Amino acid sequence: MKENLSINLKNASGFISYEEVIALAQQSVRHIDTLNAGTGAGNDFLGWLSLPDDIIQQLDRIENTALHLRSVSDLTVVIGIGGSYLGARAVIEALSHSFSPLLKSTHHDIVYAGQNICEDYLSELLEILDGRNYSIIAISKSGTTTEPAIAFRILKDHLEKKIGKEAAGSRIIAITDSRKGALRSMAETNGYESFVIPDNVGGRYSVLTPVGLLPIAISGIDIRMLVNGAKKMEELTRKNKNASSNPALLYAAARNLILQSGKSIEIMVGFTPKLHFMAEWWKQLYGESEGKDGKGIFPASVDMTTDLHSLGQYIQDGQRILFETMISVESPSRMVTIPEEKDDSDQLNYIAGKRLSEVNHNAEKGTTLAHNDGGVPIVSITIPTLDAYYTGQIIYFFEIACAISGYILDVNPFDQPGVEAYKTNMFALLNKPGFEAAGKKLKERI
Numbered sequence: 274m275k276e277n278l279s280i281n282l283k284n285a286s287g288f289i290s291y292e293e294v295i296a297l298a299q300q301s302v303r304h305i306d307t308l309n310a311g312t313g314a315g316n317d318f319l320g321w322l323s324l325p326d327d328i329i330q331q332l333d334r335i336e337n338t339a340l341h342l343r344s345v346s347d348l349t350v351v352i353g354i355g356g357s358y359l360g361a362r363a364v365i366e367a368l369s370h371s372f373s374p375l376l377k378s379t380h381h382d383i384v385y386a387g388q389n390i391c392e393d394y395l396s397e398l399l400e401i402l403d404g405r406n407y408s409i410i411a412i413s414k415s416g417t418t419t420e421p422a423i424a425f426r427i428l429k430d431h432l433e434k435k436i437g438k439e440a441a442g443s444r445i446i447a448i449t450d451s452r453k454g455a456l457r458s459m460a461e462t463n464g465y466e467s468f469v470i471p472d473n474v475g476g477r478y479s480v481l482t483p484v485g486l487l488p489i490a491i492s493g494i495d496i497r498m499l500v501n502g503a504k505k506m507e508e509l510t511r512k513n514k515n516a517s518s519n520p521a522l523l524y525a526a527a528r529n530l531i532l533q534s535g536k537s538i539e540i541m542v543g544f545t546p547k548l549h550f551m552a553e554w555w556k557q558l559y560g561e562s563e564g565k566d567g568k569g570i571f572p573a574s575v576d577m578t579t580d581l582h583s584l585g586q587y588i589q590d591g592q593r594i595l596f597e598t599m600i601s602v603e604s605p606s607r608m609v610t611i612p613e614e615k616d617d618s619d620q621l622n623y624i625a626g627k628r629l630s631e632v633n634h635n636a637e638k639g640t641t642l643a644h645n646d647g648g649v650p651i652v653s654i655t656i657p658t659l660d661a662y663y664t665g666q667i668i669y670f671f672e673i674a675c676a677i678s679g680y681i682l683d684v685n686p687f688d689q690p691g692v693e694a695y696k697t698n699m700f701a702l703l704n705k706p707g708f709e710a711a712g713k714k715l716k717e718r719i
């Protein structure tokens with residue numbers, strides 16, 4: 274078993290050569306230098322690079338707040354959208370019991386709001402919260418994003434009516450900018466405990482700030498191990514100029530070469546449903562960082578073996594514009610073996626006595642070979658096991674590889690100008706003050 278996250282390009286070798294990957298990876302060391310020197314595009318947003326060290330001093334406070342919320346409530350609603358919730362959810366879903374809500378132990382439930390404006394979703398959540406003893410974490414760097422702001426207004430009102438304004442105030446935590454935005458002013462006016470999202474850390478790179486760490490700590494996950502894992506990955510990537518042993522340089526170089534060979538869609542593939550939200554986080558990280566100026570690889574994801582029975586057909590046989598990044602977990606944390614059955618009525622005795630992980634690994638190997646034969650290059654990323662330490666490695670690995678990859682593509686990986694377009698139209702259509710003229714023009718088009 275390898276000690277750290279590792280990358281294997283063997284199943285991409287029919288499409289790109291290892292020599293060209295090494296050459297581009299070695300050339301890309303300059304992008305690490307640029308990140309370290311803070312001289313590249315988006316250099317106002319490089320705080321995430323040193324978070325594994327910088328966040329240590331805040332861990333006691335984050336853990337104490339988590340303990341406080343766990344002691345006064347048995348459920349926390351995490352309000353946020355995009356980078357303000359996906360990292361926390363990715364880690365919590367990867368490391369928690371798959372059936373958490375059904376556990377009757379000392380477990381603390383986490384639910385999410387503010388990622389949509391669906392009336393039924395929020396109404397159903399309110400129905401659940403009527404009968405629960407809950408807290409709220411409101412997360413928004415700008416403090417003004419519409420989706421979480423609406424959810425927060427509704428849930429704050431619900432909690433205040435349920436337990437009174439003062440008690441509600443002690444169960445609401447705000448995570449936002451140090452000075453700007455409506456959430457900061459509300460925290461100050463109402464005396465909510467609050468955490469700061471550093472100015473130099475963008476939403477999608479913020480999982481190792483209180484944005485991710487507070488919800489993760491509340492769910493009972495060891496945030497120190499998570500940060501330790503990220504720190505190890507910082508050593509292996511940010512501080513490593515040897516391309517052949519730097520997994521982030523290799524990944525960034527390989528995916529750009531595969532793009533140049535005509536494959537413009539990258540599918541993240543996991544063979545455990547626990548990685549579903551890790552892929553959602555990754556899609557936002559790469560989609561928002563690279564998809565601009567008419568450039569970028571479109572990030573998609575599938576859960577295997579589930580999706581072998583839906584999108585598997587397309588991946589095997591559809592348009593040859595895809596490549597896969599497969600995340601392998603070497604050892605599961607638990608054990609289930611397939612029992613022997615006397616009459617073998619379901620004809621499964623040929624795998625009796627085997628662990629499910631052995632069957633799953635063979636499904637993974639079989640899929641890799643089949644997709645490769647079907648013209649799909651595959652980049653394999655392996656972690657020894659899915660725990661807090663290796664999840665920390667995954668996070669830092671994908672963050673720094675994304676920044677390097679963005680620089681290879683010659684885009685600013687830290688801005689997201691395209692996100693504003695829908696907001697302007699929505700505000701105009703809702704007659705937000707200041708948007709009247711734009712609203713008039715849009716309404717003529719509908």
Ligand code: PA5
Binds near residue numbers: 417475477
């Ligand atoms: O990564 C990003 O910057 C975005 O996805 C933001 O996190 C998202 O738009 C939410 O913004 P805010 O935290 O300001 O509410």
